[in-house]
Amino acid sequence: MGKTRILLVDDSTYIRTVLGSIITEAGFEVAGEAADGEEAIRKYMHLKPDLVLMDVIMEPMNGMEATKAILDKDPDAKILMVTVLEDKDILVDLARMGAKGYITKPFSKDKIAEKIKEVMGEDV
Numbered sequence: 001m002g003k004t005r006i007l008l009v010d011d012s013t014y015i016r017t018v019l020g021s022i023i024t025e026a027g028f029e030v031a032g033e034a035a036d037g038e039e040a041i042r043k044y045m046h047l048k049p050d051l052v053l054m055d056v057i058m059e060p061m062n063g064m065e066a067t068k069a070i071l072d073k074d075p076d077a078k079i080l081m082v083t084v085l086e087d088k089d090i091l092v093d094l095a096r097m098g099a100k101g102y103i104t105k106p107f108s109k110d111k112i113a114e115k116i117k118e119v120m121g122e123d124v
């Protein structure tokens with residue numbers, strides 16, 4: 001089995017860079033990057049990543065809309081939200097929608113690796 005390929009979605013280039021080095025160091029692979037919801041949908045369909053790390057607040061299309069659209073197209077999509085605690089209500093909606101969980105900012109390398117393995121069904 002190859003490395004878990006992950007699509008990184010965040011409107012912050014800095015956060016994408018930090019996430020990219022964290023997941024690479026943790027033994028995963030960056031499948032691609034997107035800076036807003038629309039790009040996330042397009043790249044998801046094109047790259048077919050194993051997992052998506054999805055920011056919530058982005059313009060013009062946010063992470064909620066993108067998550068919904070991706071899950072509509074691929075109900076088996078594995079999407080982990082990356083967000084701040086203040087987004088709690090949104091996270092409840094996303095869980096109902098089918099998102100696999102969330103990682104809060106500021107995030108730690110260990111937390112991210114653990115959560116990804118959990119979603120991918122591997123031992124932690």
Ligand SMILES: [Mg+2]
Binds near residue numbers: 010011
């Ligand atoms: Mg954002």
